[in-house]
Amino acid sequence: MAKRDYYEVLGASKGASADELKKAYRKKAKELHPDRNSDNPNAESQFKEVNEAYDVLKDAEKKAAYDRFGHAAFEGGMGGGGPRGGQGDFANAFSDVFDDLFGDFMGGRGGGGGGGGRQRAARGSDLRYNLRITLEEAHQGLQKTINVPTSVACSVCDGTGAESGAEPTACPTCSGMGKVRAQQGFFTVERTCPTCGGLGQIIKNPCNSCGGAGRVEKDRALSVNIPAGVETGTRIRLAGEGEAGLRGGPTGDLYIFIQVVDHPIFDRDGVHLSCLVPVPMATAALGGDIEVPTIDGGRSRVKIPAGSQTGKQMRLRGKGMPALRGAGQGDMFIELAVETPVNLTSRQKELLREFADASENNSPESSDFFGKVKSFWEQMKP
Incomplete structure (x- = not known):
């Protein structure tokens, strides 16, 4: 054929x-x-x-x-x-x-190469650090020192894992290749050498300080620059600040994940802020000025139009959060919540009754709603 x-x-x-x-x-x-x-x-x-x-x-x-x-x-x-x-x-x-x-x-992964050669020294692991900051800190940005538990290169052996003056030797099991082969029927299978862990070398005289690993556990103090405008989920990468590699291998990276805690006054939506402001009934009815806080610690005077209702929104431009990438500043939105007075005195109740008796066409939304209700009931009559 x-x-x-x-x-x-x-x-x-x-x-x-x-x-x-x-x-x-x-x-x-x-x-x-x-x-x-x-x-x-x-x-x-x-x-x-x-x-x-x-x-x-x-x-x-x-x-x-x-x-x-x-x-x-x-x-x-x-x-x-x-x-x-x-x-x-x-x-x-x-x-x-x-x-x-x-x-x-099988062979060919993790740095060993398809030809079964010795693996390079193992790279250190990447580390994650969760950092909680306030909304004010996210608005301003900050420089913060954090303590990170990690592995650092052993100072006694300079990260080699061997006693001073000692040199690693070729692994006798894999002859320095980092892999061993086994015949399984039709196939030849490569596995990481169990003796040297794929490094191709062993240390006969390991360092007493690190036990031959070339690294030791230690807390590190790092200064981190948190830019203004970060929000929950923002990730900051610090290259080479992760875990030290095994026996002189390259160092991993440190990833800082930001969590901005909830604020008691402001709610955030991207670069914009919102604030629910209670307004006395008299001020909402007659109009007037109120002072509202801003995220930078300042105050802004806002004019309340007469006849304002609950849910009315007003915008303060440029009083929101800074954009993390690029120029610009968000806005702050004020939402009014007209407050019904409580704990009235006898005199206050008397004045409100007089006001109610004298009121005509002062509540247009209420009149419109109950007019619709009246029509609905009349339609339902048999």
């Missing part, structure tokens, strides 16, 4: 780039992997066919020969070595798709 065209096997065009061929190979290999196609008796042979095609086309010299001579390039001694290599080569050709199918179980 004649062999299928390698490009056709991968589902790629002849002008495909190396990246396009790799994507096509991974897609086909995952689709046809025998472990995922137990009900397909041809899956293993199709899987091998896909591997054979990619083993040729991923190599620039083999690809050039195949593009010129086709399958004949690897027959009768032309080009030698063709796609029919030994089982070890076959397994290595699958290393990319193994990563996708089996995740960290």
Whole structure:
């Protein structure tokens, strides 16, 4: 039976780039992997066919020969070595798709590289710090010192993990590669070396201060600049202020998450503020001036129009929050809440009754509502 065209096997065009061929190979290999196609008796042979095609086309010299001579390039001694290599080569050709199918179980992740080389020193973890601030602090911005419990490089061994003058040695289990291989039937599987944890090195004389880790636990005091305009959920990144890496590895980052606590007077909506202001009934009816607070600690005088009702809003421009990115300042909105007087004296009650008896057309909304109610009841009469 004649062999299928390698490009056709991968589902790629002849002008495909190396990246396009790799994507096509991974897609086909995952689709046809025998472990995922137990009900397909041809899956293993199709899987091998896909591997054979990619083993040729991923190599620039083999690809050039195949593009010129086709399958004949690897027959009768032309080009030698063709796609029919030994089982070890076959397994290595699958290393990319193994990563996708089996995740960290296989080699090629976490800094080790697809070739099974020694991993770089482990990077320190990123840290998170939750910082609560007041709305006033969010309005003004502030410089704040925080204490962060973290791991820092050991000062005794300078982060190497070894006693002074001692040098790490190659791990005897993996010979410095950081990975060990095991044969599992048809496949060769790579795992992180259990002895050195993937570092490829061991320390025979560990530092007494850090126990060979190259880092120690310590609280650090950091000065943080909180810009004006931050709000709950704002994230500030401090590069290199996270946990120290293992045995001299790079330091992680520190992420500060801002939470602005609720304010007893102001509510916030982005850059705008709102404030519910109670107004005496007489002031709402007759009109007058009131003073309202502003977030910067100041006061603003507001004129209340005569006949103001509960829910009426007024705007104070530029009295809101500063924009975090870019220029500009939000506004503050005042919402009136007309307050009904309580704990009236006998005289006050008498005056209100006189006012009620003398009132005509002073409550237009009330008159309109009860007029509609009267019409509704009349319609409901049998």
